[in-house]
Amino acid sequence: MMIDVHCHLTDDLLFTNLKDVLEEALESGVVALVTSGLGYEDCLKTLEISDNRRVYPSLGIMPYNLHGYDKVIELARKNRYRIVAIGEVGLDYSPWVDIEREFQKKVFVEFIELARELDLPLVTHSRSAGKYVLEILLENNVERVVMHAYDGSSSTVSRAVEKGYFFSIPPSIARSTQKQKLVRKIPLENLLLESDAPALSPNPGEVNKPSNIKISAEWISKLKSIPLDKVKETIMDNTLRIFEIKI
Ligand SMILES: [Zn+2]
Secondary structure, three states: OEEEEEEOOOOHHHHOOHHHHHHHHHHOOEEEEEEEEEOHHHHHHHHHHOOOOOEEEEEEOOOOOOOOHHHHHHHHHHOOOOOOEEEEEEEEOOOOOOOOHHHHHHHHHHHHHHHHHHOOOEEEEEEOOHHHHHHHHHHOOOOOEEEEOOOOOHHHOHHHHHOOOEEEEOHHHHHOHHHHHHHHHOOHHHEEEOOOOOOOOOOOOOOOOHHHHHHHHHHHHHHHOOOHHHHHHHHHHHHHHHHOOOO
């Protein structure tokens, strides 16, 4: 049994054949999924497709398109008892992003405060900004964190691990030495499985699917020399604990 802790089921690439996507996931042992809304409209759609039995909603916004972020905050407050996390939210310092870094930080801190107010875990986006996202989280003494697809160096993660932060590992680990290094460094007790579908597929250019989190599990098992069953079992415990999901 596995749970995909981060995907985007409302993305057209998955949404147009959602029934098949969910069926294929179930056949691969994915018993539940956390789907992440990005921006107000997408968050509404995310709530609509979530049944809180297999599909759980998380509400957030991308740091490179922060339009309407205050409406996302309001929506999260209104739906506190339906959602299982805040996010993804964070920083994106990719060269093509034209949103001021100071503004990105200001909004990120607002979402940090929201997660604290609602007592929900925070799922972070940190493209080309892993180290900075971690700094802000530690400065603000955030307790419940999922670092989604962390792209920082493995040398920066010790304090996050000490603090009990989780790192969710996407199927792109199959082609990313950075993710492989990360998995070697981080204890199994701090790892989760995510697809980030339709992004971060194991093969470049392919549409990713939640069923592919089995690839992340297999890589973790191989890199850590821990039997696959034990990997899945421990990560399932981690997941149920951080998201307070009951299966
Ligand atoms: Zn994502």
